[in-house]
Amino acid sequence: MTDRPIEDYAVIGDTCTTALVARDGSIDWLCWPCHDSPAVFLRLLDGDRGGFCDLVLDSLRETQRRYRPGTTILETTFVTATGRVTLTDFMPLHPLAAVPDEGPDGDPRGRIVRLVSCEAGAVAGRFRVRPTFDYARDGASLEAQDDGTVLCRRLGEAEGVRVAASVPLAVAGDRVEAAFRLRAGEGASLVLAHREDDDGDVENAAASLTATETYWEEWSGRCTYDGPHRDSVLRSALVLKLLTHAPSGGIIAAATTSLPEAVPGTRNFDYRYVWMRDASFTVTAFVNLGYVREAAEFLRFLRDADGTRGRDLKLMYGINGRVPAEEILDHLRGWRGVSPVRIGNAASGQHQYDIYGEFLVALHAFLDAVDYDPPVKVNDHLAEVLGHLTDHVIRCRHEPDHGIWELRGGTRQILHTKGMLWVALDRAVQIAEAVPVASPERVEEWRRIAAEIRAEYHETGWNSQVGAYTQAYGSDDLDAAVLRTVLFGAFDPRSPRVAATLAAVSAGLGDGDLIYRYRNADGFAHPEATFSACAFWRVGCLALAGRTHEAEPLFARLLARGNDLGLFAEEIDARSGEQRGNVPQGFTHMAIINHAVRLDRAARHAQARTDEPCRWAAGA
Structure with a gap:
């Protein structure tokens, strides 16, 4: 079979795992019972070996689809030569009678429900279910x-x-x-259940749909953003919610593994884990939309996953333990034949010191959202956590690392990392000024070292020959990650050097509205596609510089790059416009949320006609 385009896929889920549904109604990706469990359906990565649950209709002519408003319930309408049917796909997630202070806020049933309803004429078809367990390494008995x-x-x-x-x-x-x-008014249902003792409860499938719709509508109703891009922001928020793991509180980076970042290429990685960086971004996005409980749940995850209270913070975590060693599944050919298919992630052993800044940004945003009156389990250890994290920053401030892009070569003095170390101490100072978690002497030390770090990267990070702040000290290479440091206040967004850097990145790494992360050699044979989040960072930098007349139309054009449901993968091929990389990607959807919020605040700021500096902690 021909591999479907990545943008053909929609996502459904129950805050334990997700499934990807193609435009033609085929479920081609499902890991059960958790996001990082072995795949049961994986036709996404091998059309011959991979399992699926599809829908075959006689004489199919036309397809349309949508999500029910404010939900993750997918409706796909098929027109055949003889009639019209609607397929409704969802994973049951029922409201709780009372939401506890911690833990899941809904009741996932461990099922996929597929309802077919004939709207006009008469339609014939069939569901086909072919499970292939453990990434198609094991057979199945039926x-x-x-x-x-x-x-x-x-x-x-x-x-x-x-x-x-x-x-x-x-x-x-x-x-x-x-x-x-089926004739008009008739329907059929199919239920897949993960637990052996679950009979599928087909008779109550319609009632489960109603309960699931109620859960999602109530959750969406708590979104506080009411700006001009509400539909895109809410869809992105729903995607981020689907990437949470409610039992643990973890937030994974993406729903899939090994969808390639380049064709041809070998940039195929497993993103079904909790990256400290990506999860912290997502926490900030949740806070910006009023979803403070989701932020608190991630802190719960860290409390349980990292018992050291910040003393031994990891780059990434598995949902229920450590990230497994990277492994290549060479029996799978990969999407469009682009191999290898990987599970696990070797980057888990890298040094990436920017994570201290990422986490402290998220912690600061959460504390600010709760007026510095956090839950007892956060407050009781806040001083200890803050002390450990700032100790890390001070200890590693002069050390090279692999950086945000997880370069698999040697370590370097990466500018983005240095900027985020300043951000870490800056946010630590702000927290300590609001609550008594450190002595005045300690806070003054943080303030002094932060100033030293800032002075160093302003001076050493500037390359006068390139006319820009570059990827690493002494480097001539441009890096879009420098734009992120502007968003967090590590640079003045209105300074001439930042303006020059933005222009250099736009010219040297840009392809129209799209932006590459970097273009220097990184050990891979083929270049990657453009990185979607980087394009949104340019929007943020323009907004902070007061150039909203450029930022607003650019943001709108970028939103149009998503698929018909508003979903984004990690990257976009600049030539074809096709999505590339794992999908849906939390990094991209977090950027959509934060920059919609930033643009809204920029518009309000301009309307107020104030000359005060614009420093909005809307995240990256």
């Missing part, structure tokens, strides 16, 4: 049950998927099929 369901078991294991339907099921080789013939 066992018809007395209750009419089919239990698909991983060979030699208790793990399985139960298939239930409102129409008869049949086992056909390595798949289960559910055929239907």
Whole structure:
């Protein structure tokens, strides 16, 4: 089969895991029961070996789709030669009678529900379910049950998927099929259940849809952003919520592994883990929209995952433990034949010191949102956490590292890292000024060292020959990550040197509205596509510089780069306009939220006609 474009995929989920649904109704990606569990469906990465749950309709002519407003419930309408049907896909997530102070705010049922409703004429078709367990490394046995369901078991294991339907099921080789013939007003349902003891509850599928819609509508209703880009912002917020893992409080970077950043190329990585950086970005985005509980839940995750209270902060974490060692699945050919397919991530052992700044930005934003009256479990150890993090900053301020882009070569004195070390101490000072978590002498030390770091990267990071702040000390290479440091206040957005750097990055790394992260050699044979978040960072820098007449139309054009549902992968191929990399990508959707907020504040600032400096902690 021909691999579907990455932008063809929609995402559904239940805050435990997600599934990707193609435009033609095929579920081609599902890891169960968690985001980083082995894949059960992975036709996304191998059209021949990978499992799926698809929908085959006779004489299909036309397809349209949408999310129900304010939800993650996907509706796809198919027009055939004889009629019209709507397929409704969701993963049940029911409201709780009372939301606890900590822990999941909904009740995930561990199911996928697919409802087909005939809207006009008559339609014939069938569902096909083919599970391939453990990334298609294990086979499956398909066992018809007395209750009419089919239990698909991983060979030699208790793990399985139960298939239930409102129409008869049949086992056909390595798949289960559910055929239907519907007239206007009639419907059929298919339920996939992860737990062996779950019978699928087909009879109550419609009631589960209502409950799930209620959960998402109530959650969306708490969004505080009411600016001109509300639809895009809310969709991005829903994506970020789907990338959370409610049982642990963790936030993963993306739903998939090994979707390539370049074609051809080998830049295929596993993003189904909790990156300190990406999760901290997401926390800031949540806070900017009024979702303070989600921010608190991530702090819960860290409290449980990192028992050292910041003394041994990791670059990334697995949802339920350490990130597994990187492994290549060479039996899978990869999306469009672009290999390797990787699970695990070798970058987990890198030194990336900017994470201290990333986390302190998120912590500061959370504390500010709760008026510095955090939950007891945060407040009790705040002084200790702050002390450990600032100790890290002071200890590593002169050390080289691998940096935000996780370059797999040697370490360098990377400018973005230095800027984020200043940000870390700046936010620590702001926290300590609001609550008594450090002595005046300690706070003064942070302030003094922050000033030294800032003076150093302003002087050493500037390359007069290039006419810009560059990627690393002594480097001639441009780096879009420098723009992020402007967003956090590490540079004055109105300074001539920042303006020159923005112009240099736009010219040297830009391709129209799109931006590459960098263009220097990084050990990979093929260049990558443009990095979507970088283009949004340019929007933020323009807004902070008072150039909103440029920032607003650029932001609108970038939003139009998403797929028909407003979803973004990690990157965009500048030539074809196709999405590249893992999808949906939290990094990109976080940038959409934060820059919509930043633009809204810029407009309000301009309307107020004030000459005060614009320093908005809207995140990156």
